[in-house]
Amino acid sequence: MNCDTVELLPNPAFLMQSMRHIGYTLETALADIIDNSIAAEASVISVQYRWNDANPWIAIIDDGCGMSSEGIKEAMRFGGEICPTENRSSSDLGRFGLGLKTASLSQCKRLTVISKQNGSVSSCIWDVDALAEAAAPKWNALLPSVEMLKKDPVIEKLLHRLDEISSGTIVIWQKLDNLSVASKKGSAESNFAEAMVRASEHMGLVFHRFFVMEKGSKVIKIDFNGTVVEGMNPFGMAVPARQELQDETITLEGQKIEIQPFILPHHSKVSKKDYEKYGGEDGYLHNQGFYVYRNRRLIIKGTWFRIIPKTELHKLIRIRIDIPNSLDHLWQLDVKKSNASPPLAVLNRLKELLPSLSDRGKRPYTKRGSRAISDVVYIWRREFANNKVSYVINEEHPFVKTLVTNENGEVDSQKLSYLRIISGAFPAESFHVDVNNDTKTVIVSAAQQDEMENAVRKLISSCREMGLEKAAIWDMMCKNELPVSKERQEELLEEEFNG
Structure with a gap:
């Protein structure tokens, strides 16, 4: 279709005002910024905040890889960071390329981002009021020099944090119009302080798995005004009752x-x-x-x-x-x-x-x-894919590990291959027929009880030879599916230690 076209750019001040109300809370906004710090491979993320005589501000400081001058401008472009349909790193926590801007501007009218990379410091600012006051509607972000930044007493103090790290980024929220309101519950200052405490607790829940080593992942630390955030695992402690x-x-x-x-x-x-x-x-x-x-x-x-x-x-x-x-x-x-x-x-x-x-x-x-x-830890794992259920031997189970490990403590790839062949040969069709048989066929274990008990005895004996105490061995037994009853396991453990 051949016809004239026209470029219809949105009014920046009006659009930003609209995007400030898409539903972020303080907690979700801060979490979005911390996502960026984690994606930048930061180890320490510090959230600083002050009431500042009724001119409150919040800063998120990380020691990640930082951004160059071009990188920071692209990060501040709306929709400029990533495309949601493109392939990206499996560890990337971003999504639409809007988080830094929409999350920040939902809480403040002035967003300043300062980043250090390869010894060079760059910055960029979005100021909603400045856009509204401009003579003509233009998407003009501010690019102040370091000297200009130092004229702001809040930013001047924060800039010193970049001197302590080789690279990193500071995200600063000023003109916090949504967090400096008094209510029946208290003054504006006390409400601000309580909101930051709730936000800290929320970070402890959202990022609790980043505070501990998990499958070789990097451990990070988050603090609020110097107080380290404690992780909150919603699945409770690893106690026997769980x-x-x-x-x-x-x-x-x-x-x-x-x-x-x-x-x-x-x-x-x-x-x-x-x-x-x-x-x-x-x-x-x-x-x-x-x-x-x-x-x-x-x-x-x-x-x-x-x-x-x-x-x-x-x-x-x-x-x-x-x-x-x-x-x-x-x-x-x-x-x-x-x-x-x-x-x-x-x-x-x-x-x-x-x-x-x-x-x-x-x-x-x-x-x-x-x-x-x-x-x-169960001996068999149940897997579901393409509307089909399959059962495979769990290679993480102690019995299985013992079977495929050689005398040097290394996994024997040949034995592991044999075991996988056996696992893949599970008679699924016969099993399905048996469990659905109208005669209510009872399926029982083919292994003899004394064989299973001997296997457990050998496991207990091996653990004892490695220097494990009785309580530690029992804890291990409770955490792994074994082919005899718990009562019999206790008896076998007593026999090993007490004859």
């Missing part, structure tokens, strides 16, 4: 989605302090459900995706779902990275899993006398 149920993998478009259910301890099994801590501010009833993590960063917490209602009997159930950023398009992740919807294939699988999990979640109330098993 149940870590069998995990499952769903494969979608060649990418893996990991599902790990937990049953938190009944209040009678832990201290009152710990029980209240893991209940969270809103309590167990509100915080039950799915917790969705994207590259280990918490996106959604405490939802059943409308599959089942929140009830008292389900309140100890929490299920961790790990998704990669390569499936953002299927999860309909929003700009704020605080909401998403599971794809139909995943939703259907979650619906299938919930009845059995619901039953397990009720047991602390309906079968209080039963023993809880913590952090159980």
Whole structure:
């Protein structure tokens, strides 16, 4: 179609005012900025804030890789950082290339970004008031020199932080019009201080998995005015009363989605302090459900995706779902990275899993006398992909590791290959026929009890030879599925140590 065209650029002042109201809270806005610091491979992220005589400001300082002059201008361009449809690093926490600007300007009218890379310091500023006062509507960001920045007493003090690091970035929020309002609950200053405390606690939940070593990942530290943020693991402590149920993998478009259910301890099994801590501010009833993590960063917490209602009997159930950023398009992740919807294939699988999990979640109330098993590693793993369920031998189980490890403590690749062949030869069709047989065929283990007990004896003996104490061996036994009852395991352990 041949016709004239016209470039219709949006009025920058009007558009920015509109984008300031897309739904960010202080907590989600700060989390978005910290995402950028983590993507920049920062080790330490410091959130500084001051009331500053009713002119409050907030600064997020990191020791990441920093940005060049061109890099910082591209980062401040709306939609200029990344394209949501392009392939990017599996560790990237970004999404639409809007986070830095929309998150910041949702809280303030003046955003300053200063970055140091290769010894050079660059900066860029968006000022909503300056855009509104301009004679003509233009998308003109400010590019002040270091000398000009030093004229601002707030920024001058923060600039010294860049002298202490080889590279890094400072994001400064000024003209905080949404955080300097008094209310019936208190003065504007006290409200500001309380909001920052709540934000600190929120960071402890959202980024708790970054504060500990996990699968070789880098550990980071976040502090608020020098106070280190404490991680809040919503799945509770690794105590015997907590149940870590069998995990499952769903494969979608060649990418893996990991599902790990937990049953938190009944209040009678832990201290009152710990029980209240893991209940969270809103309590167990509100915080039950799915917790969705994207590259280990918490996106959604405490939802059943409308599959089942929140009830008292389900309140100890929490299920961790790990998704990669390569499936953002299927999860309909929003700009704020605080909401998403599971794809139909995943939703259907979650619906299938919930009845059995619901039953397990009720047991602390309906079968209080039963023993809880913590952090159980099962011999067989259940995997789900392309609407098909398969069972494979878990190569992380101690028995399996012993089988494929040679005398030098190295994995024998040949033995591992044989084991995988055996695992792949699982008679799925025959098993399906047997479990669905109208005669109610009972499926039992083919192994003899004495063989299984001897295997457990050898495991206990091996652990003892390695110098493990009785309590440590029992803890290991509780965390791994073994082919004899817990009662018999205890007896075998006693036999080993007491004859």
